[in-house]
Amino acid sequence: MNLQHLQYIIEIDNCGSISKAAQNLYVSQPYLSKILRETEEEYHLSIFTRGKNGIALTESGRLFISMAKDLLNNAANFEKAFEDRRDSFRLRVVSSASSHSMDAFIRMVNALPDTVLRFSYRETVSSEVINAVYTREADIGVIMLGSTAASETIELMEARRISYHKLFEHGTWLLMGEGHPLTEKREPITMEDLYRYNLVLYPLRTDPETRVSESVYNKEPLSLFDLNRFHQIIYVHNRAALHNLLTRTNYIGIGTAPVLDQETGFHLVSLPLPAELSSRDFQTSGYALYYIHLKDRELPRAAQVYASFLEKYYGASSDYPGSAPPVTHK
Numbered sequence: 309m310n311l312q313h314l315q316y317i318i319e320i321d322n323c324g325s326i327s328k329a330a331q332n333l334y335v336s337q338p339y340l341s342k343i344l345r346e347t348e349e350e351y352h353l354s355i356f357t358r359g360k361n362g363i364a365l366t367e368s369g370r371l372f373i374s375m376a377k378d379l380l381n382n383a384a385n386f387e388k389a390f391e392d393r394r395d396s397f398r399l400r401v402v403s404s405a406s407s408h409s410m411d412a413f414i415r416m417v418n419a420l421p422d423t424v425l426r427f428s429y430r431e432t433v434s435s436e437v438i439n440a441v442y443t444r445e446a447d448i449g450v451i452m453l454g455s456t457a458a459s460e461t462i463e464l465m466e467a468r469r470i471s472y473h474k475l476f477e478h479g480t481w482l483l484m485g486e487g488h489p490l491t492e493k494r495e496p497i498t499m500e501d502l503y504r505y506n507l508v509l510y511p512l513r514t515d516p517e518t519r520v521s522e523s524v525y526n527k528e529p530l531s532l533f534d535l536n537r538f539h540q541i542i543y544v545h546n547r548a549a550l551h552n553l554l555t556r557t558n559y560i561g562i563g564t565a566p567v568l569d570q571e572t573g574f575h576l577v578s579l580p581l582p583a584e585l586s587s588r589d590f591q592t593s594g595y596a597l598y599y600i601h602l603k604d605r606e607l608p609r610a611a612q613v614y615a616s617f618l619e620k621y622y623g624a625s626s627d628y629p630g631s632a633p634p635v636t637h638k
Contacts, residue, residue, distance in 0.1 A: 311383055312443045313343050314376040317355065320344065321373050324362055334435045334464055384444060397425040399610035402437045402446040405510075405547055407567040407574070408475075408597055409450035412617040419617075425610070431547075434461065441600055442468045447611040449600045450618070452564075458596065469603040473615075475622045476565070479594045481578040483563030485555040486571050496583040499533070506540035508559040510550050532584075551576065564595060568621055568628065597622065 316333055323329040326344070330337040348355055355369035365373060397420065403409040413429055432440075434453065438461070440446035451472075453461055465472050482497065484490060490497055490505070535541060542559070544550050553559050555575045566578035599618050601607055607615065622628050 311380060312439065312445070313347060314380060315443055316340060316343055317347060318373060318376055318380075320356070320363070321365060321369075324364075326363065332464075332467065334438065397423050397610045398427070398608065399425070399614060400428045400445070400447045401450070401614065402430045402432060402440040403450035404434050404437060404452040405431050406450060406452050406564075406597060407547065407570070408565075408622050409599075409618070411567045411569075411573070412621055413614065415621060416614055416617040420613075427610070438465060438468070438470065438600065441470055441602060444602070444605075447601070447608050448614060451598050451600060453596050453598065455594055455596075465600060470600050471603045472598045472600045473619075473623075475597045475599065475618055475624070476628060477596045478565030480581060481563050481565060482581060483554060483561040483576060483578055485558070486575045486577050488558055488560070488577065490560070490579065491577050497579060497581075499582045499584055502533070502560060502582065503537040505538075506542070506557070506559045507535070507538045508542045508544060508550060508553045508561045510544055510547070510561070 316329070316335075319333055320326055320329040320340070323332060326340055327337050330340040333340065344355065351372070353368040353372065354366050355372050356363040357366055401409070401413060410429070413427075417425075417427070430440075430446075434451040437446070437449040437451050441449040451461070462472065482490075482502075490501060493501065540559075542553060544553065550561060551574060554561055563578060566576075567574070570576050570578065599615055601611065601615075620626060
């Protein structure tokens with residue numbers, strides 16, 4: 309039994325339409341139809357009838373929806389009964405692939421050496437971060453939003469009564485190991501300089517179960533590169549592979565704004581984009597980092613501490629370059 313799937317089916321009933329529910333849930337209609345079909349097969353019943361005027365609950369479906377709501381309420385009550393226990397410091401974080409959110413997490417852990425804690429930290433795409441917060445699988449989430457998708461995603465969070473807090477805005481940077489020859493170049497880096505080296509990309513990441521595509525680089529400046537000019541290109545799908553290639557070879561990457569103490573902590577250097585791109589303002593805009601949580605639920609103590617570390621090191625009142633004016637929706 310998957311509690312999130314029960315929430316999805318309840319949303320179908322609320323909307324009276326699979327397509328409308330899929331839009332609200334930020335998943336594809338085929339994926340939502342698949343969940344419904346598999347649930348009906350699992351319990352050997354038909355939850356909805358389908359006709360010209362849409363869908364309607366069957367008699368068994370009404371009982372299913374009623375019991376599903378009771379089950380979700382009981383699960384929330386069960387979680388609430390134990391979340392305030394003081395025998396340990398508990399926290400569940402789900403984040404987009406961001407070194408900034410992990411850096412704040414590590415700083416928090418280092419500040420709690422004598423505290424009994426049980427922490428979970430998971431990385432996934434932003435749509436799944438939102439789902440995890442919405443279904444209470446996470447206490448707090450961190451998402452990275454591109455400017456083109458921000459308004460749609462913010463509208464979704466507001467509909468789900470999710471609070472969002474902008475930490476900073478940033479653009480696109482070159483990323484390479486600390487000993488890379490380009491770090492010694494005194495003049496501004498040019499496109500021709502880049503073409504002398506090989507390229508590693510953390511590419512557009514499309515979750516087949518959602519309509520969301522994400523990347524750790526801004527695709528607009530990347531489109532200005534002639535990829536055929538690079539002798540070798542390697543595509544990777546996690547940050548560990550990206551960091552290993554950059555620190556152990558002379559490959560270059562396309563990255564986000566540098567994390568605090570990046571060179572000493574990760575042995576990576578972020579450099580400005582080639583001068584040819586400076587007029588396009590890719591260096592200062594394009595992405596924003598937010599932390600999110602449910603509005604109608606008080607943040608657990610450990611989540612409050614994590615949020616304070618995010619604010620302290622990457623928030624509007626921090627000294628982090630690019631920190632944005634506070635944008636908070638409570």
